[in-house]
Amino acid sequence: DQQVKQNSPSLSVQEGRISILNCDYTNSMFDYFLWYKKYPAEGPTFLISISSIKDKNEDGRFTVFLNKSAKHLSLHIVPSQPGDSAVYFCAAENTDKLIFGTGTRLQVFP
Amino acid sequence: SQTIHQWPATLVQPVGSPLSLECTVEGTSNPNLYWYRQAAGRGLQLLFYSVGIGQISSEVPQNLSASRPQDRQFILSSKKLLLSDSGFYLCAWRRQGAFEAFFGQGTRLTVV
Numbered sequence: 001d002q003q004v005k006q007n008s009p010s011l012s013v014q015e016g017r018i019s020i021l022n023c024d025y026t027n028s029m030f031d032y033f034l035w036y037k038k039y040p041a042e043g044p045t046f047l048i049s050i051s052s053i054k055d056k057n058e059d060g061r062f063t064v065f066l067n068k069s070a071k072h073l074s075l076h077i078v079p080s081q082p083g084d085s086a087v088y089f090c091a092a093e094n095t096d097k098l099i100f101g102t103g104t105r106l107q108v109f110p
Numbered sequence: 111s112q113t114i115h116q117w118p119a120t121l122v123q124p125v126g127s128p129l130s131l132e133c134t135v136e137g138t139s140n141p142n143l144y145w146y147r148q149a150a151g152r153g154l155q156l157l158f159y160s161v162g163i164g165q166i167s168s169e170v171p172q173n174l175s176a177s178r179p180q181d182r183q184f185i186l187s188s189k190k191l192l193l194s195d196s197g198f199y200l201c202a203w204r205r206q207g208a209f210e211a212f213f214g215q216g217t218r219l220t221v222v
Binding site (some may be wrong): 006032034041042043044045046049089091093096097098099100101102103 | 169214215
């Protein structure tokens with residue numbers, strides 16, 4: 001039972017354009033959402049988060065949007081840079097558990 | 111500052127052999143601890159988590175077990191490895207009440 005889903009396994013974006021990564025969840029009890037970035041053979045690193053009581057959080061080039069009625073969140077990266085190429089995981093928090101999605105591989109090309 | 115150590119970085123084990131992966135956290139006390147696995151083509155699957163010494167919650171029925179013998183030590187074990195246990199294992203910690211989790215560098219386990 002995949003409670004957090006990222007339906008796009010990969011995304012390719014040109015440098016300077018916007019990258020939009022999507023995530024859907026099924027459990028309405030999740031109260032916090034996070035995005036992580038992961039390079040091969042390394043542990044994920046935290047990127048940005050949003051509380052379930054908000055609908056937007058912005059940090060530099062990164063903005064996360066939350067649509068609770070649709071149980072959907074998205075990460076916008078603008079402008080995209082080649083160094084952003086990595087696998088991005090969304091995660092949802094419920095009590096003591098942190099549940100991750102399946103990941104989206106972002107490739108930013110020049 | 112807090113740090114998390116996970117070892118070994120890579121491991122090749124034959125089918126049927128035992129497994130012990132260790133994770134320790136420094137610079138904090140009473141953290142929540144987690145074991146995840148990233149299998150080929152799949153996301154980060156939560157295997158076990160612990161909110162205190164001796165307290166282990168299992169998320170997925172499987173061939174693995176976890177133990178927390180000390181406050182900042184989390185061990186992932188198996189008595190007999192299966193081929194399907196191959197994957198990238200990640201340990202993580204989180205302050206109680208906080209949302210952000212911090213990950214170790216991972217262990218690449220290949221069962222042959």
